Amino acid sequence: MNQAPVAQDIKRSDLLEMYYYLRLTRSVEDRITALYRQGRIVGGVYTSHGMEAIAVGYASALNPEDVIAPFHRDMGAFLIRGFSPGEIISQYLGKQAGPTKGKDGNVHMGDLKRGVIGFVSHLADNMPVAAGAALAFKIRGESRVAFAGTGDGGTSRGDFHEAMNFAAVRKLPVVYFCTNNQYAYSTPVRYQMAIADVVERAKAYGMPGEIVDGNDVAAVYLASKRAIAKARSGGGPTFLEFKTMRMHGHSEHDAATYVPRALLEQWKAKDPIVRAERLLAQLGYGDESYFHEVGERAKKEVEAGTAFAEQSPLPEGPETLVGVFATENEVLP
Amino acid sequence: MTSATAVQEGQTTYVDAISQALDEEMTRDERVFLMGEDIGAYGGAFKVTQGFLEKYGEWRVLDTPLSESGFVGAAIGAAMMGLRPVVEMQFADFISCAFDQITEVAAKNHYRWGAAVPLVIRAPFGGGVHGGPFHSECPEGWFFHSPGLKIVAPSTPYDAKGLLKAAIRDPNPVLYFEHKFLYRRIKATLPQEDYIVPLGKAEVKRAGRDVSLITYGAMVHLALEAAELLHQEGIDLEVVDLRTLIPLDKETIYTSVRKTSKAIILHEDNKTGGIGAEISALLTEDCFECLDGPILRIAPPDTPVPFSTPLEEFFLPKVSDIVAGAKKLAAY
Numbered sequence: 256m257n258q259a260p261v262a263q264d265i266k267r268s269d270l271l272e273m274y275y276y277l278r279l280t281r282s283v284e285d286r287i288t289a290l291y292r293q294g295r296i297v298g299g300v301y302t303s304h305g306m307e308a309i310a311v312g313y314a315s316a317l318n319p320e321d322v323i324a325p326f327h328r329d330m331g332a333f334l335i336r337g338f339s340p341g342e343i344i345s346q347y348l349g350k351q352a353g354p355t356k357g358k359d360g361n362v363h364m365g366d367l368k369r370g371v372i373g374f375v376s377h378l379a380d381n382m383p384v385a386a387g388a389a390l391a392f393k394i395r396g397e398s399r400v401a402f403a404g405t406g407d408g409g410t411s412r413g414d415f416h417e418a419m420n421f422a423a424v425r426k427l428p429v430v431y432f433c434t435n436n437q438y439a440y441s442t443p444v445r446y447q448m449a450i451a452d453v454v455e456r457a458k459a460y461g462m463p464g465e466i467v468d469g470n471d472v473a474a475v476y477l478a479s480k481r482a483i484a485k486a487r488s489g490g491g492p493t494f495l496e497f498k499t500m501r502m503h504g505h506s507e508h509d510a511a512t513y514v515p516r517a518l519l520e521q522w523k524a525k526d527p528i529v530r531a532e533r534l535l536a537q538l539g540y541g542d543e544s545y546f547h548e549v550g551e552r553a554k555k556e557v558e559a560g561t562a563f564a565e566q567s568p569l570p571e572g573p574e575t576l577v578g579v580f581a582t583e584n585e586v587l588p
Numbered sequence: 589m590t591s592a593t594a595v596q597e598g599q600t601t602y603v604d605a606i607s608q609a610l611d612e613e614m615t616r617d618e619r620v621f622l623m624g625e626d627i628g629a630y631g632g633a634f635k636v637t638q639g640f641l642e643k644y645g646e647w648r649v650l651d652t653p654l655s656e657s658g659f660v661g662a663a664i665g666a667a668m669m670g671l672r673p674v675v676e677m678q679f680a681d682f683i684s685c686a687f688d689q690i691t692e693v694a695a696k697n698h699y700r701w702g703a704a705v706p707l708v709i710r711a712p713f714g715g716g717v718h719g720g721p722f723h724s725e726c727p728e729g730w731f732f733h734s735p736g737l738k739i740v741a742p743s744t745p746y747d748a749k750g751l752l753k754a755a756i757r758d759p760n761p762v763l764y765f766e767h768k769f770l771y772r773r774i775k776a777t778l779p780q781e782d783y784i785v786p787l788g789k790a791e792v793k794r795a796g797r798d799v800s801l802i803t804y805g806a807m808v809h810l811a812l813e814a815a816e817l818l819h820q821e822g823i824d825l826e827v828v829d830l831r832t833l834i835p836l837d838k839e840t841i842y843t844s845v846r847k848t849s850k851a852i853i854l855h856e857d858n859k860t861g862g863i864g865a866e867i868s869a870l871l872t873e874d875c876f877e878c879l880d881g882p883i884l885r886i887a888p889p890d891t892p893v894p895f896s897t898p899l900e901e902f903f904l905p906k907v908s909d910i911v912a913g914a915k916k917l918a919a920y
Binding site (some may be wrong): 375421578585 | 621647648650652653655657658659660661662663664665666667668669670671673688689692693696697698699700701702703704705706735736738759760
């Protein structure tokens with residue numbers, strides 16, 4: 256597939272930065288997976304392996320003042336918002352230095368100062384929350400946008416529909432996405448919905464929708480840019496269905512024997528990093544040695560982050576009791 | 589701001605006190621805005637927000653689709669961005685539709701990742717109004733068990749206004765249970781000036797020597813009525829109005845029970861696993877030495893709130909239940 260024509264609309268520096276974040280995402284998650292296999296991470300490890308282009312693409316398309324409510328396979332969004340590999344690995348190790356200070360694990364991270372709403376396991380719960388963030392922007396007359404999503408399974412929940420409806424009714428500056436990776440844990444899309452494409456759901460709410468190749472970082476970026484620009488200019492919400500494939504189990508404990516091997520083989524050829532490299536090469540923005548160099552840089556950062564996380568202290572037991580309630584100075588101005 | 593209810597001779601009803609609190613807070617702080625079903629042009633099912641749409645406009649008095657989970661979630665998002673949403677449940681019963689957003693998102697966000705959620709959810713609750721199983725519930729017990737929420741249940745117009753203002757100014761999610769039975773049945777003269785009733789402070793509504801009765805909401809008035817009858821029989825009932833359920837004012841409860849050595853907990857929520865059970869357990873843990881009799885709970889049976897008048901009358905606690913309970917305890 257020749258990707259160059261659309262990607263020419265993207266600045267070279269932006270494409271190169273996205274490539275770096277694709278590599279950094281994969282390095283961080285590969286390291287986390289290795290730590291899990293060594294028994295050093297307890298609990299679930301949900302990765303975006305093979306789907307990195309989605310979070311990297313959309314998070315790159317947003318402005319820093321915009322707000323994201325990520326899906327649980329959006330590691331790239333955290334990295335782009337400035338969560339360092341050290342902080343992230345600390346989070347997975349339950350360390351003090353993690354964004355939740357050990358209060359929550361893995362991808363359940365958030366930080367309002369960096370415009371990231373913390374992930375909630377109850378899928379689609381943050382979709383109405385993102386509508387509310389967008390509502391706040393609209394009430395205050397700010398030109399900010401909220402960007403939130405869930406998986407194919409999450410679109411079955413009531414909160415998905417209530418959020419889509421409310422956002423459309425009030426023409427809120429929000430962009431919703433679905434990472435359609437074809438499986439919700441072990442349940443294939445055909446048992447999740449009686450429609451072929453998730454984007455069909457948007458029609459019911461009078462919301463424009465678009466199917467996007469989720470393994471093409473340039474396509475994700477451009478589609479996100481269009482939807483964000485529309486939301487920012489008062490045009491209301493858009494729904495983006497990012498088509499992709501979950502290449503691992505639901506969590507690392509899950510061998511995903513329910514997924515046909517042939518399907519995985521077929522999608523392996525569409526790996527977003529390989530495709531980004533092909534694109535960069537076509538555009539003359541990078542070659543093998545450059546890709547290697549970026550990969551090494553990412554690995555080094557992750558190694559430094561791992562060392563930092565390993566040296567960080569665990570929280571003390573009594574810290575359990577801290578933080579149930581907020582104080583006035585913690586409310587955003 | 590006056591609602592459809594007649595305000596007689598400068599007297600403010602409980603429901604008008606709520607309207608006044610909302611109006612004054614919206615005037616005081618432009619971050620405060622309202623969301624809910626039929627609160628705009630219609631002024632709310634109980635007319636709490638009558639006239640607000642004209643005064644504040646449709647973006648501060650926001651009629652929502654019929655989707656409690658969706659609009660509570662949206663209120664959480666707006667609160668995290670620095671606004672101060674006050675959400676109206678048309679009836680407290682419908683709060684079950686938003687249970688997940690309240691207990692999993694609003695209640696846990698600050699603990700998990702440090703995001704303050706300054707949100708108020710007003711929930712008209714309680715029976716005695718022939719509402720049946722879906723318009724009479726007292727669902728506070730469900731949330732009493734969820735760390736991260738504050739819970740308020742005023743019994744008077746003064747407290748209704750002062751506690752709502754305090755709730756709006758609090759940086760946490762606050763569930764504000766307003767009793768429908770009291771809306772237009774009680775009146776008071778309220779101060780002209782701005783005031784709040786701080787969260788977490790109970791009030792001894794009637795001092796007494798013999799038996800402590802701990803309660804909240806509409807049951808406070810039942811307790812005060814019973815206290816008068818008991819007084820005639822030489823039993824001096826102390827009535828403690830919790831006003832706030834979370835944070836629970838243990839000190840006021842303990843001080844009262846240490847004085848009287850006898851405790852009754854009265855509530856309109858079902859008996860099993862209710863707030864009375866928790867207070868009873870606290871008293872045995874922390875005040876065992878001072879007790880001079882069993883701790884009694886007076887609460888409805890474990891059934892839904894029935895509709896038909898004789899059934900609902902049977903269901904709800906009565907003055908005679910309190911009198912009988914206090915006599916039983918006084919005899920120890």
